[in-house]
Amino acid sequence: MVEEAMKSEESKIIDDAKVTGVRSNGEEDEQPEEGEIVGGEGDGDTISSSSSRPGTAVAQHPLEHSWTFWFDNPSARSKQDAWGSSLRSIYTFSTVEEFWSLYNNIHRPSKLAVGIDFYCFKxxxxxxxxxxxxxxxxxxxxxxxxxxxxxxxxxxxxxxxxxxxxxxxxxxxxxxxxxxxxxxxxxxxxxxxxxxxxxxxxxxxxxxxxxxxxxxxxxxxxxxxxxxxxxxxxx
Structure with a gap:
């Protein structure tokens, strides 16, 4: 039940229909299922902001550090669960373009459900x-x-x-x-x-x-x- 609630809330944060994932080996990922955390095992996926049109490319501007968005919904955690058990990494980005590709497709704090904690950490x-x-x-x-x-x-x-x-x-x-x-x-x-x-x-x-x-x-x-x-x- 906790996992199902987590996935439901995560699907509200990131509009997966607008974000294309790229695995760490550089191969383009298929559209994730609604609420799916691509990458698994807590490793945030890295997204690409390159154009999908053949023969075109968007210049990438690297950031000094890579950053990861994390999501936690304490209300989905049972009383017996330890703090942090519902914490999930969502996506990792390392360029300006990747950041905006993510930010433009995630809900602002005013649109998130009460009780949610949303992080951006190195x-x-x-x-x-x-x-x-x-x-x-x-x-x-x-x-x-x-x-x-x-x-x-x-x-x-x-x-x-x-x-x-x-x-x-x-x-x-x-x-x-x-x-x-x-x-x-x-x-x-x-x-x-x-x-x-x-x-x-x-x-x-x-x-x-x-x-x-x-x-x-x-x-x-x-x-x-x-x-x-x-x-x-x-x-």
Whole structure:
């Protein structure tokens, strides 16, 4: 039942009829079934934005890092399941063209079901506190009114994959949490103890979002111990 619910929700995020997959060996994949996660075993598939017309090709602009979209629907998880058991990688992209091919065919946060978490993390980093890269990190968070985070989610993604942060190497990825009365966007980082790097990221993120409100940074260690953990840094 959990798997069926996951597939149903995933089909709402990505319009598979508009996205053509390319396997890691470069062979063009067939259209996936509705809700199917191509690649399996948690490895996000990589898509191609090359034109399907014979004799044409689209120039690719590589990103400094490859990035993976992840999807989690906690409501589909039974009470006995461990956190992260419903987390799935969706697609991995490594060029500007691949990003837009994906982004133009996925639902914005305002169109996602309540309870869903949608992530974009550097490839090979799982969006979990337990991931070795994330274990000593933390996160900046901005809270939005319901259905008001769409533009800021896009700006956050573009700033991350476009390497607009002075301390971009410290960034793991970002997540948007869709809840009943609000939406939250967070940027996860690697080294929470490096205050200067975290403050720099927070300040630059606020400029990207044109946000004048105070935002806070919480250590993952503190969040694991106390769901009401206090901010260690604010900007």
């Amino acid at each position: 490839n090979n980093i799982e969006p979990k506190w337990e991931d070795p890269v994330c274990a000593n990190g933390g996160k900046w968070t901005v809270i939005f009114q319901k259905s008001k985070s769409d533009t800021c989610w896009l700006y956050t993604l573009l700033a991350m994959i476009g390497e607009q942060f002075d301390h971009g190497d410290d960034i793991c990825g970002a997540v948007v949490n869709v809840r009943k009365s609000q939406e939250k966007i967070s940027i996860w980082t690697k080294n929470a103890a490096n205050e200067s790097a975290q403050v720099s990221i927070g300040k630059q993120w606020k400029k990207v979002l044109d946000n004048n409100d105070t935002i806070g940074f919480i250590f993952h260690d503190d969040a694991m111990k106390d769901r009401n953990a206090r901010n260690k840094y604010t900007v």
